[in-house]
Amino acid sequence: MSVRDEFDAWAADGRDKGMEERHWHTAKHVLARMPVEDGDTVLDLGTGSGYALRALADTTGMSRGYGLDGAPEMARNAREYTLDAEPDADLGFVVGDFGHLPFATDSLDHAFTMEAFYYSHDPHQTLEEVARVLKPGGTFYCAVNYYEENLHSHAWQDNISVDMTRWDADEYRAAFREAGLHVAEQDNVADREVDIPPADEFPTDSWETREAMVERYRELGTLLTVGVAP
Numbered sequence: 001m002s003v004r005d006e007f008d009a010w011a012a013d014g015r016d017k018g019m020e021e022r023h024w025h026t027a028k029h030v031l032a033r034m035p036v037e038d039g040d041t042v043l044d045l046g047t048g049s050g051y052a053l054r055a056l057a058d059t060t061g062m063s064r065g066y067g068l069d070g071a072p073e074m075a076r077n078a079r080e081y082t083l084d085a086e087p088d089a090d091l092g093f094v095v096g097d098f099g100h101l102p103f104a105t106d107s108l109d110h111a112f113t114m115e116a117f118y119y120s121h122d123p124h125q126t127l128e129e130v131a132r133v134l135k136p137g138g139t140f141y142c143a144v145n146y147y148e149e150n151l152h153s154h155a156w157q158d159n160i161s162v163d164m165t166r167w168d169a170d171e172y173r174a175a176f177r178e179a180g181l182h183v184a185e186q187d188n189v190a191d192r193e194v195d196i197p198p199a200d201e202f203p204t205d206s207w208e209t210r211e212a213m214v215e216r217y218r219e220l221g222t223l224l225t226v227g228v229a230p
């Protein structure tokens, strides 16, 4: 199944909002670290419901944001939610693919992506595209929950028809550098909000042990890699 078919179905049955709720626990900490200044332009790759741009518009002086998504229904929902929110910045949602970013070279100040990068058909090409569209000194905040060290995420591929790339932290750093980005930092951002029941309630439907759930959320959390365009 294509990205379009898979994620249009998610948008149609409300899973875009479900993702937003789950991802917000760590995405908000990543967004708060982005050095967005007044007048900046920000790209959100795989924008889903578009919450990241609306949050940045609320908390920074950014003037323009583009949410790119391969699923037209996701982009349509994001547009609707954004109209309702009446953000201070000019936010637009475009349908496109991570392989060919529809932006001019050296045109964007920052890029963000949450739980989307690893769906790219060619993640190396996507990084080259990000490096191309960022202005010198522009940053790329790349956040993923599906990665090699997070053993608890490995089975996710079985439930989704789009191929997913599972890199470890070293591979992320190496790929960023190969694409010409400097690696400014890499970090695990813990999810401190997901409810973890007391030990005597395990096993649950999803978790054999409390230790495994603690490791997944409180220790591994979201892997963040930050690249800077030279």
Ligand SMILES: C[S@@+](CC[C@H](N)C(=O)[O-])C[C@H]1O[C@@H](n2cnc3c(N)ncnc32)[C@H](O)[C@@H]1O
Residues within 6 Å of the ligand: 003, 007, 008, 016, 019, 020, 023, 027, 045, 046, 047, 048, 049, 068, 069, 070, 071, 074, 096, 097, 098, 099, 113, 114, 115, 116, 119, 120, 121
């Ligand atoms: C798991 S969702 C995450 C959405 C949002 N960033 C969030 O945190 O909730 C991944 C999104 O990336 C989009 N996507 C996946 N592969 C893509 C590709 N190759 N090009 C453009 N968008 C893609 C999907 O349509 C989907 O909306």
